[in-house]
Amino acid sequence: MAQPQVALTFEDGITRFISIEEDQTIIDAAYKARINIPFDCRDGACGTCKAFCESGEYDEGDYIDEAMTEDEAEEGYILCCQTYPVDDMVVQVPITSAAAKTGASTLIGTIVELNRLSESTVKFAVKLEEREKLDYLPGQYMNIAPPNADFHRSYSFSSGPSDDVVTFLVKYTPGGKMTTYLTERAQVGDTLNLTGPMGSFFLREPSKPILLLAGGTGLAPILAILERLAELPEFTQPVRLIYGATYNHDIVEIDKLNSFQEKLADFEWFSVLSAKDEEHERKGYVTDHIDVQKHLHDGDADVYLCGPPPMVEAVRTHLNQLDTPPANFYYEKFTPQGGNEGNERKVAPTAETTEAEGSFPPGPTVSREVTDTARQLSVVDEQVESGEIHTAVSAAQATFEALSALEVGAAALVINLLDEEDFTEMTTLAQETNKHLSGNELTDAASYIAANTRFHEFLFRRSGNEAMLRAFQELNTAKVMSADLKDGSAVADGIATDHLGFIEALRNKDLVAVREVVNRHTEKAVAAMTSAIADDSAQSPAKEE
Template structure:
């Protein structure tokens, strides 16, 4: 029998679906999915995890009357810590999704806009209930499902994270389920379910020139990023190269122009690859990139969202440069090989393809010039490529960017319990540093990892969780650090200052603390590596 799926329905209308493995209780499966249903005993003795099963078959396990009476069990009440599902179930959980800290939340939405921008692109506008509860980073996406459907598709925001309504660009794919729904069935006023935010492709904090590259509907997250740069008053040059197959694939040009007028130094152009089209610039984006104008001889940061061939072509192009950019972030659509008819021709962030099974995989690679990491989740692969500085510089710079990003996501969602937990984790890590020396480096590394990992787990975003786990910061610290090695002054205090900045909801203070902590971590690692080399 296939693994049962349990739908958890919370009091605020949010639902989450979990898959329960053989010999696994509902509460164990929920915690694996990072849904924090409360419990006290796990033994069927307290009743804290009591809920009501509307539909489905299950083994109820053992319990005592103080936790749940036999009459309640006959009515359909269950203890999540004792219940083993036999079939799919619908369980009413007597708490809100916020109390369960579900992270990636399902929002109810109403279609406000359905516009066929071109032969290949549909614009979808959605008004979310409880919009104030959604915080996303420019570049991230949502999983979107029609009501009562058995499928969802992943689409990146094309809107600002401050807009009341959310917008998405969907590639028109004949035979695609979402394409059929949006063009044949959906109408303004219809309901949708949206789960997220998801993804580890997002705008990092950096005061550098930026090159944005978009392929097809990969324009969507690039528009969201461009909007954020305009809002922030980014003073460095921003360039955009927008690639498409045909002239009719080029959309949202007026919006690009309007956003560009808000930036101090912006320029952009389009490139069309079809040989049969007449266009000012033909070929591929790499045919028209200039190392000085677009990359500032390696000083620019590059963001790309597009189909796999485009990502690979740009990666090779950048790697062959004498002065490649120090940071290259990308997201590509990786549809299932067995996707439905017409769905396997991915074109960035809005393709209507059947998502792969949602398992997270992390891949590392390196060569003489660069180090890279990619995170694959569902139908997305997000990656980052950094110039090969020292390994610790690459790791802690990546951690700095991710940590500021996850702090932005959660800074208005963290409650007193979260902040108290972070404080405890910071103090525990600091116990193993005495007089700016590692007193017990093994315990410090474990406690330090628990501290830094907390917000990523709290986010409920599998891609960001695995992006953090894939940094290998624990591994390199275990390899290089030893008891008695010096710690840069103030490193331990930074942990406490980080918590205080979150308590004050001061993102600028968070950025300052994380940046200086990153610099101290690199300095500590480099000093340790030098000292270890002398000793050995």
């Protein structure tokens, strides 16, 4: 039988899904997922963890009347510290997600700009009431609901993470709920509810030439990435953008794109149209205009793509067939259908809908493929697919470089949220990891790998971003390490110090130091794996001819 899933719904509208292991209570599973449901006793005696079960079967466990009465139990109330789920459940937790230290935050914003950029694209800008509470990575998105609406739509930021006002692009879709609202009812001064940030598509630490590919309103996250790159004076690598569209009127934000030629050290862009009856300098598809040397630098480039599924699949196939594919390829594809607009993600069913249909809302699903020199990973969340493909001299190098990029992103998301409780827990995890080291050798490789995984997983759980957490988990660094590391395997100098240095950099809110520690640690991890693999090869008996 599959593990039961519990949907924890919080007062601010955030829902978080947790998987229940055998003989595990809701509160134990929640804490393993870094969701802090309040409790005092853990024995069914205080009632602090009382919640309401909307649906699902469970064993209510043992408790006393002072904690929960029989009437409350008959009504559907439960004690999370005593409840053992039998099948999938939906549970109302009487606190906000912020109080539980999990998930995205919900903010109130006011529309300050509303423009029809073309017959196919609408742009709106929002000023948030508590802008300081929102940290996001360029490429991520927000769930947005108009006032008194019974729906929300999801859109990528087209503005940079340091902008005071956030902006979004929407594809005009006749009959679409958000299109109708924006073009017929919305006015400057309207308030919106915005929940996020969401998603695992974002700019990684830039160090190589970059090729950006945008399709339609998939331009939005690409603009956010460009805004961030423009804030990095030390970044001087070439940046190229190929902007694909169907018709001339689909090409928008031309002045903004041209402005990056002044803001970036080396930036060029051009557009490509696919409609046969349109006049344009470049026709066809973006794959027709990707130059292996100029754009991919013979494989030494990072590629970011956001667009509709056919475009993403065409580019992925094209790059895979090259003799020198790009070092790192990140993509996100959206599905503008059935009333969806722009780069909007399809919204997962509500608890009420799924209960009626006899199914349960899925969390992010992940697929991965590992070869000797490449690693592919995709995360599907609410029918949005974000993915990444890494090529390297070894699978271990691809894995650890992918981990470092994710980890820096997770640190940027939570660096302003961490408190002393978090630092104490991280220090405990680091110490548990380091006790399996003696100098530069592993004394207990299996225990080290398990503890190291828990340490690195901490930030991803703390972020509340399920897509990023699943991406980390499916990298499966523990399996990669276990294949070659053994008791007595050598590690580089300073591995133990790096764990504590990472915590100190977070405590000081110093992202530069975070990046330095993560990059240094990654180099050491790759070196340790390379050495271990070499040792294995040297110890293996020669193969007889």
